[in-house]
Amino acid sequence: MLRRLAGRNNLFTLETRDHIVNKQVKGQSEGSGSGFAISGKLILTNAHVVADNSFATVQRHGSSERYKCSVTAVGHECDLALLSVEDQAFWEQPSPLKPLELGDIPQLQDDVIVLGYPTGGTNLCVTQGVVSRVGMTPYAHVGTNLLAVQIDAAINPGNSGGPALKDGKVVGVAFQDMENAENVGYIIPVPIICHFLEEVEREGCYRGVSGLGVRCQPLENPAARRALGMQHGQTGVLVVSVLPLAPAASKLLPGDVLLSFDGTPVANDGTILFRRRERISFDHLVTLKVPGDPARVTVLRGGEVMKVVVHPRPLPSLVPRHLYEQRPSYYIFGGLVFTPLTQPYLREWGEEGEGDSSWETKCPQNLYHLAMNAEAQEEGEQVIILSQVLADDDNFGYGRLENLQLLEVDGVRVKSMRHLVQLLGDSICSRGGATASGQSQGSADDSWQAAMAQSGQQQPWWRQARRQHGGEHQQQCLEEEELRRGRQETQQAEQPEQQQQQQQGPEQPQRRRQQQQQERGKQQQAQGQQQQQPWPGLGGQRFVRFVLERNQVIILDRLEAEQALSRILHTHRIPARCSEELSSEAGRTEAAAAGRDAAALAA
DSSP: OEEEEEOOOOSSEEOTTTOOEEOSOOOOEEEEEOOEEETTTEEEEOHHHHTTEEEEEEOOTTOOOOEEOEEEEEETTTTEEEEEOOOTHHHHSSSOOOOOOBOOOOOTTOEEEEEEOOTTOSSOEEEEEEEEEEEEEEOTTTOOEEEEEEESSOOOTTOTTOEEEETTEEEEEEEEEOTTOSSOEEEEEHHHHHHHHHHHHHHSSOOOOOBOOEEEEEOOOHHHHHHTTOOTTOOOEEEEEEOTTOTTTTTOOTTOEEEEETTEEOOTTSEEEEETTEEEETHHHHHTSOTTOOEEEEEEETTEEEEEEEOOBOOOOSSOSOOTTSOOOEEEETTEEEEEOOHHHHHTTSOSSTTOOTHHHHSOHHHHHHHHHOOOOSTTOOOEEEEEEOOOGGGTTOTTOOSEEEEEETTEEOOSHHHHHHHHHHHHHTOSSOBTTBSOOOOTHHHHHHHHHHHTOOOOHHHHHHHHHHHHHHHHHHHHHHHHHHHHHHHHHHHHHHHHHHHHOTHHHHHHHHHHHHHHHHHHHHHHHHHTSOOTTSOGGGEEEEEEGGGEEEEEEHHHHHHHHHHHHHHHTOOOOOOSGGGSHHHHHHHHHHOTTSOEEEO
16 A cells, blocks of 8 residues: 655645635645555556655555655656665565566456555455456546556546456556446556556656657548549558657658558558457557657658658647646736646646546636647747736736736747746846837937936936837838838839830830839838837836737836835735746846846746
């Protein structure tokens, strides 16, 4: 039996009713699970049994002693974990603990015995069931789709991590049941277990489930197969799209027909022959590949059969599926709370329990569609959202804005949380006389500004805003005057040219039209650059503009937001801490540039 004390470490969580900040750390909770010994003096159990644990102990069957254990490796995607116990008394007393051997995938209608410590007692519980199905199943812990074995034995809380035995050998690890069904449980089969153990032994950790990064569509329609040039007897699936950061991005193309994977033919419905009269999705072969190992893929492209080599690996996720062993990060600026979008954030709208799916309909649907459909376009990209607005005088009028994606800051697209900190930090540090579009044109105020700078006094913000707005207006008038003069000169030049065109033939008008089109293109390009300049009247770098989805805009005074930070944190009882991410050498430089009291970043 394995017992744990778990603290979510969520310094920043959500209450599902009014979606406000929960300012206090969640209390510790105690849970229990099962496990069994394997070779190497290790204990195999489920990842969700030890997830976010702060202290864990193990207890042998028939013993009253508990021993402290530590997590050696964890794979949340496959819901498996390895534990180690340093105290040798655990392995030797009252008798030497023998490891269990791994078997094979059980056949349909085979009898299996599940051992564990379910809720309702402290003694070992033995249940018996029959294998009813083998196929790809979503793992409730994270949501990955992997091979699983369905049995008709109940898997109750506490059974997780226990072995499923057949003829004295392990054929699976109990890990979940079926929602709204009785006496239906699932066990993790031996191929998934072996893949996890081999990855840990080879790399020292589990790197995740490999993938190709392509979306495929069945080719069960005969007309579709003929249109793609497939011959009689050829089967496969259509590659619909390839993710930008996928390992197959430079190998496979949309419109390819994937015929086989590592020499195994793929049927028109996307399945492969698993065992006699049993078929499963060809994704099973991809998930068993060690990240980085080559895979031979046969495709049909333009009627020609081609063989390519790809290297499947874990795919980057724009919206992370889990944050286990991590603290959620947030950034507060003027009472605006920004945080990366994650699935755990959306799950706060659901009920407690891993099998609950009510969050999918209760959470904000704009964020749900982003989490399910958005794709990362570059490494390290994140979806940053405005979680909520902590009420204060400086952000008055914006309290209704919450759970909206942040698109831009002062016209710059936000790529990640670190990028947001850099944008606000750089803008705060450079809020002096320079404006967002560079130094303004010379005027009578230049001497006054220089005198103020020499005297050590700061120029009033209203004077800066008026000066900048006036400079921009003057520059705009000069540009309009130049355009007007250019049109007049063009009209004057066209009059003698029109007389020459009548004498030189029809080629000159055509050439003239081409020149006019080029001039129009230059004018449109100049107008586009002019529209991309900062909004007039924002006072240069005195103010900051946030652009959210649904055409929502927030404008705040930078200086007031900086000064109001400590007041907001105190009023709403939020801890102001530096994140571990920004404690690195690069992070220290960015934090110093951003200013010590510019914002509160916690992770």
